[in-house]
Amino acid sequence: MTDASALPGRPADAVLDGPTTERSVCLLAPNPSPMTLEGTNTWILAEPGSAEAVVVDPGPADETHLRRVADTVAAAGRRVAMTLLTHGHADHTGGAPRFAQLTGSPVRALDPRLRLGDEGLAGGDVIRVAGLEIEVVGTPGHTADSLSFHIPADGALLTGDTVLGRGTTIIAHPDGRLGEYLDSLRRLREFSEREGLGTVLPGHGPVLRDPVGVIDYYLVHRAKRLAEVETAYEAGHRTAAEIVAHVYADVDRSVWPAAELSVLAQLEYLREHGLVV
Incomplete structure (x- = not known):
């Protein structure tokens, strides 16, 4: 992760909990940590005036948070039509089974192991719920099952962990792959x-x-870090731990274990391209 001030487009009064666009509300899960920042963002999406909502990433298995999400939907006179998952990490999905019990909503995900119901998700899908349109964009790399969700009417994109609101994300090796992640970023840019x-x-x-x-x-x-990893390797730093200590010295030590996963992904990428042995 990196310094928040470096990210473009980060407003000083950025909203962390509450309405964000005309069709989205963020409810912040109470699971702050160096890896989750202030916590996991759970998103409630709904067309104005509609009686149904979509929840994205119900968050960890925290009963208070899950009930808050369900109650917020109900207080707006809506029911949860379905729950969508951006990817399978537990801080986004741990509460999904319980949330499905609370709301009676199916859970849709790319990974069949995370689904509750008959339908999955894949890039290119278009979901329509009570006038709300959501386009599913495949964005593998952080994990193999990472998805993003486009709300055309708001000009907004829910990115899960592919793009964070502060700092940069890890490549969760071996499931995550740097080549796929770079392709996803380029595709998202276009x-x-x-x-x-x-x-x-x-x-x-x-x-x-x-x-x-x-x-x-x-x-x-990413290009800068990759070059630093290659240089560190050529200088004799062979293990992921050695490279992290050399390259990620500017990063909080509490996230060094996660940084090692990214380094392993970067080394794999460099080997695939014949840049290290």
């Missing part, structure tokens, strides 16, 4: 320009108002 996106709604951290600028920052950051 998508953002084509669709005229104005807002990133991340899985952690505040909303961002410059999607293209943020993705460009991510691409530059």
Whole structure:
């Protein structure tokens, strides 16, 4: 993870809990940590005036948070039509089975092991619920099952952990792969320009108002880290732990174990391209 101030499009009054766009509300889960930032963002999506809502990433298995999400939907005179998962990490999905019990809603995910109901999710799917349209965008790399969700009417993209509201994400080796992640970032950049996106709604951290600028920052950051890892390897730092201590000295030590996963993914990428042995 990196310094929040470096990210483009991060407003000083960024919303962490409450309405964010016309069709989205963020409820922050009470699971702050160096890896989850302020906590996991649970998103409630609904068309104005409709009687149904979609919940994205109900968050960890925290009964108070799950009930707060269910009660917020009910207080708006709506029911949860379905729950969508951006990816399988427990801070996003641990509460999904209990949330399904509380709301009677099916859970849809790319990974069949996380589904509760008959339908899954895949990039290119279009979900329509009570006038709300959500386009599913495949964004593997952070994990193999990572998805993003586009709300065309708001010009907004929910990115899960692919793009964070503060800092940068890890590549969760061996499930996550750097090559796929870079391809996803490039695809999101092109998508953002084509669709005229104005807002990133991340899985952690505040909303961002410059999607293209943020993705460009991510691409530059990844290229810089990859070059640093290659240089460290050539200098004789062979293990992931050694490379982290050399390259990630500017990062909080509490996230060094996660940084090792990213280093393993970077080494794999360098080997695939014949740049290290």
